[in-house]
Amino acid sequence: MSEEIQSKADQLDALHTWLNDACSRGTVPILTGKNGDMDTIGSAIALSSINSNMMAGGLHLGRVAKKVVTKLQAPFRKMSAQSPAWPVNLGGIVIVDAAALGQVGIELPEGVPLCILDHHSTNDWQLTEGDLNLQWNVRATTQIVNDYLQQFYPESLTVPVRKMLLAGLITDTARFKHSDLGAFQTAVSLLANESFDYAAFLQFVETEITTPSERGALVRGLSRCNSIEAGPWNLVHSYSGTLEGRLASLILGTGAEVSLVSRFRDGETRLTARAPRSSTGQGVHLGNIMQKVAEQIGGEGGGHDGAAGWSGKSDRVRAETAFISHLTQSKRMED
Numbered sequence: 001m002s003e004e005i006q007s008k009a010d011q012l013d014a015l016h017t018w019l020n021d022a023c024s025r026g027t028v029p030i031l032t033g034k035n036g037d038m039d040t041i042g043s044a045i046a047l048s049s050i051n052s053n054m055m056a057g058g059l060h061l062g063r064v065a066k067k068v069v070t071k072l073q074a075p076f077r078k079m080s081a082q083s084p085a086w087p088v089n090l091g092g093i094v095i096v097d098a099a100a101l102g103q104v105g106i107e108l109p110e111g112v113p114l115c116i117l118d119h120h121s122t123n124d125w126q127l128t129e130g131d132l133n134l135q136w137n138v139r140a141t142t143q144i145v146n147d148y149l150q151q152f153y154p155e156s157l158t159v160p161v162r163k164m165l166l167a168g169l170i171t172d173t174a175r176f177k178h179s180d181l182g183a184f185q186t187a188v189s190l191l192a193n194e195s196f197d198y199a200a201f202l203q204f205v206e207t208e209i210t211t212p213s214e215r216g217a218l219v220r221g222l223s224r225c226n227s228i229e230a231g232p233w234n235l236v237h238s239y240s241g242t243l244e245g246r247l248a249s250l251i252l253g254t255g256a257e258v259s260l261v262s263r264f265r266d267g268e269t270r271l272t273a274r275a276p277r278s279s280t281g282q283g284v285h286l287g288n289i290m291q292k293v294a295e296q297i298g299g300e301g302g303g304h305d306g307a308a309g310w311s312g313k314s315d316r317v318r319a320e321t322a323f324i325s326h327l328t329q330s331k332r333m334e335d
Contacts, residue, residue: 021090032058034105040097042168122302142168231328
């Protein structure tokens with residue numbers, strides 16, 4: 001069985017012990033979720049700053065993450081799903097911001113202790129003796145890493161590391177639209193006594209350049225939108241071959257209570273859903289819905305209340321139908 005520790009302070013102590021033990025045994029890769037978003041990349045790179053035996057890596061760097069990593073010249077190792085090339089002497093593996101093995105996209109070596117750092121409300125990890133799981137009810141995994149560094153390695157919180165953590169927090173809270181007190185407290189701690197310009201950094205993180213073909217894909221995706229009533233919720237859904245998250249967020253601008261974008265590519269279907277705070281406050285939890293979709297038709301699904309996804313081998317129409325069915329069953333609560 002994995003360790004079950006109640007208080008956050010005890011969990012951070014356990015994390016500190018686990019990391020020290022793992023680093024004393026050998027190399028400790030810090031693997032990121034395969035979507036390569038800023039939260040998973042920022043968390044991994046920031047955590048890797050504490051020990052030379054630790055190295056952040058994963059399958060993919062998302063657009064924002066790639067831009068920030070390039071700008072800050074941060075160390076990150078791109079890995080291959082077919083040939084991950086594990087170090088010979090592994091002391092353990094840390095996995096950040098992934099609610100299941102499938103969200104990493106790399107087959108893990110057997111018998112190596114795992115440490116999971118995550119903030120998703122769903123969790124499909126099968127852990128064993130020697131493994132550790134920190135699954136906190138926070139808005140971004142970078143908050144867990146920040147708390148750990150603040151307590152045990154404050155000297156590691158250099159300006160680049162702070163920017164990595166802050167970028168993950170900004171993007172995962174949608175510029176604090178899905179924030180809470182803890183997220184704001186983390187932001188304040190990352191900005192305290194530092195000289196970098198938050199407004200300029202925010203503009204840098206949020207500025208995305210799209211190619212003409214990508215803009216065309218977004219416009220076509222918007223033109224394919226359908227608005228339906230899924231039980232008590234208004235759902236606007238579409239499909240696209242790229243930039244599903246961007247498209248789902250754009251759809252919310254129409255006033256939709258829930259947006260859903262599907263994609264089919266290389267034999268795999270993917271669903272991406274978004275919901276504003278007004279919907280999550282009244283009962284929508286997209287992570288739970290995506291998990292139910294996975295239970296019904298297979299694949300893997302989960303995420304947050306306002307942002308979640310599912311991927312699997314079912315065809316696009318079946319996957320959309322399963323999502324709509326479970327959304328329909330979500331009751332609306334009064335404010």
